[in-house]
Amino acid sequence: MRRLGADFDEFVIGRSSALLRTATLLTGDSHDAEDLVQTALLRVARHWSRALDNPEAYTRRVLVNLAHDRSRRRKRRPEHLGPPPDRVAPDDYAEDRDDLLRLLRQLPDRQRATVVLRYWEDLSVAETAQLLGCTEGTVKSATSKALTHLREALNLSLTDSIGAKDAH
Numbered sequence: 084m085r086r087l088g089a090d091f092d093e094f095v096i097g098r099s100s101a102l103l104r105t106a107t108l109l110t111g112d113s114h115d116a117e118d119l120v121q122t123a124l125l126r127v128a129r130h131w132s133r134a135l136d137n138p139e140a141y142t143r144r145v146l147v148n149l150a151h152d153r154s155r156r157r158k159r160r161p162e163h164l165g166p167p168p169d170r171v172a173p174d175d176y177a178e179d180r181d182d183l184l185r186l187l188r189q190l191p192d193r194q195r196a197t198v199v200l201r202y203w204e205d206l207s208v209a210e211t212a213q214l215l216g217c218t219e220g221t222v223k224s225a226t227s228k229a230l231t232h233l234r235e236a237l238n239l240s241l242t243d244s245i246g247a248k249d250a251h
Contacts (some may be wrong), residue, residue, distance in 0.1 A: 111188035194229035
């Protein structure tokens with residue numbers, strides 16, 4: 084591949100952390116997220132001239148598409164990996180984060196993508212709709228359903244943990 088130039092290098096250096104964070108939220112797994120970002124950056128590099136107008140939005144779109152494709156492939160070929168490894172030193176923040184990531188993974192792809200793009204990436208409804216290739220109404224509906232699901236799941240887990248504490 085030919086040398087892309089300093090602008091691509093600066094983009095990768097400056098935005099890799101943010102892209103990795105987005106990919107982690109989209110996939111729910113840091114290792115899958117790293118692979119996703121690498122694949123996305125390779126695709127963006129191949130089409131850098133197209134991405135120059137807004138490289139971050141272009142790359143985000145590639146990430147969302149790759150995450151969606153990955154999810155479809157996994158649904159067709161489920162893998163059983165066993166239970167997640169025990170955490171060495173859990174703290175409240177880590178437990179909350181793990182719970183939230185687990186709940187995000189349970190959402191359908193579009194709902195998960197709307198929550199990640201709207202609340203972690205701080206995109207507007209219009210920007211999210213454009214990125215996902217759907218209407219603003221679809222973004223609002225998917226976000227509403229996702230937030231309702233997350234609230235219900237969080238209330239249930241809160242109720243369960245309070246009940247467990249009361250039992251002791």
